[in-house]
Amino acid sequence: MAERDVTHTLSVLVDNEPGVLARVIGLFSGRGYNIESLTVSETQHARHLSLITIVTTGKPMVIEQIKNQLDRLVPVHRVVDMTLAGNSIERELAMVKVAGKGENRVEALRLADAFRARVIDATTESFVFEITGKSDKIEQFVALMLPLGLIEVSRTGIAAIGRGPDGM
Numbered sequence: 797m798a799e800r801d802v803t804h805t806l807s808v809l810v811d812n813e814p815g816v817l818a819r820v821i822g823l824f825s826g827r828g829y830n831i832e833s834l835t836v837s838e839t840q841h842a843r844h845l846s847l848i849t850i851v852t853t854g855k856p857m858v859i860e861q862i863k864n865q866l867d868r869l870v871p872v873h874r875v876v877d878m879t880l881a882g883n884s885i886e887r888e889l890a891m892v893k894v895a896g897k898g899e900n901r902v903e904a905l906r907l908a909d910a911f912r913a914r915v916i917d918a919t920t921e922s923f924v925f926e927i928t929g930k931s932d933k934i935e936q937f938v939a940l941m942l943p944l945g946l947i948e949v950s951r952t953g954i955a956a957i958g959r960g961p962d963g964m
Contacts, residue, residue, distance in 0.1 A: 799855045803832065804879040805886060805956050806863065809964045811871040812838050812846040820848055820872070823865055829854060833888075833931075833953040839964075845873065847964065851954050874964055878956045885959060889952040890934045895922040896945035904944045911937045922947065 810816050817836060824831055833851035838844075852862060859877070866875045878884040892913070894904045901923075908915065908925050911933065917924035922945075927937055931954060938949055958964075 799857070801853050802856055802859065802879075803851060803853045804859050804877055805884070805954060806850045806852065806866070807876045807878055807956055807964060808848040808850065808866055808872055809839075809874040809876075810846055810848055810869075811873070812844045813871065816846070816871045817848065819869055820850075820866065823869065824850075824852070824862070827861075827865075829858065829862055835953040835955055849878075849954055849956050876958070876964060878958065881958060883959045884956050886930060886954050886956045887928055888931050888934055888954050889926065889928045890938070891916070891950045892925045892927060892938060892941055892946065893922060893948040894925065894941050894945050895947050897921065900944045904941060907937070907940050907944075913937060 808820065810820065821831070821834075823829075829852060831850055831852055833849070835849045836846055839847040852859070854862070863875050863877060866872055878886070896904055904923060905915075908923070911927055913925040913927035915923055916926045927934055934951065938946065
């Protein structure tokens with residue numbers, strides 16, 4: 797039986813210096829690995845460390861190769877597979893622009909309320925909603941807005957953090 801592709805979220809603690817992100821991304825592109833989502837932010841200002849959160853898909857053996865290769869890069873301090881750690885929280889933020897009048901406008905507001913999306917901009921012809929949550933929740937919201945006049949979606953990518961008192 798052939799192995800199926802799996803999706804994993806990797807948290808990579810790195811030095812916050814020029815070229816580090818390019819080296820990490822180069823590892824993926826050079827080997828033909830796909831990145832589904834990528835977020836980067838400085839997390840420990842005093843130590844000049846950044847956290848790169850990468851969502852990637854591949855066979856289990858490929859995911860293991862990716863982790864091992866990331867671990868060998870010089871600016872990388874630690875690689876944690878948040879999917880295997882199992883005790884993590886993942887969230888994403890999206891801004892969703894919907895144009896519409898009349899009944900479509902009312903329905904968009906009703907759905908936004910059901911999904912706990914906030915109106916962050918409103919004109920007489922459009923809304924911009926802010927929604928946070930798991931990626932599949934955002935996908936559902938976007939799919940429901942499509943027939944109501946979806947114009948544009950801007951997404952942050954996934955941010956992940958482990959539960960409990962321990963840090964990276």
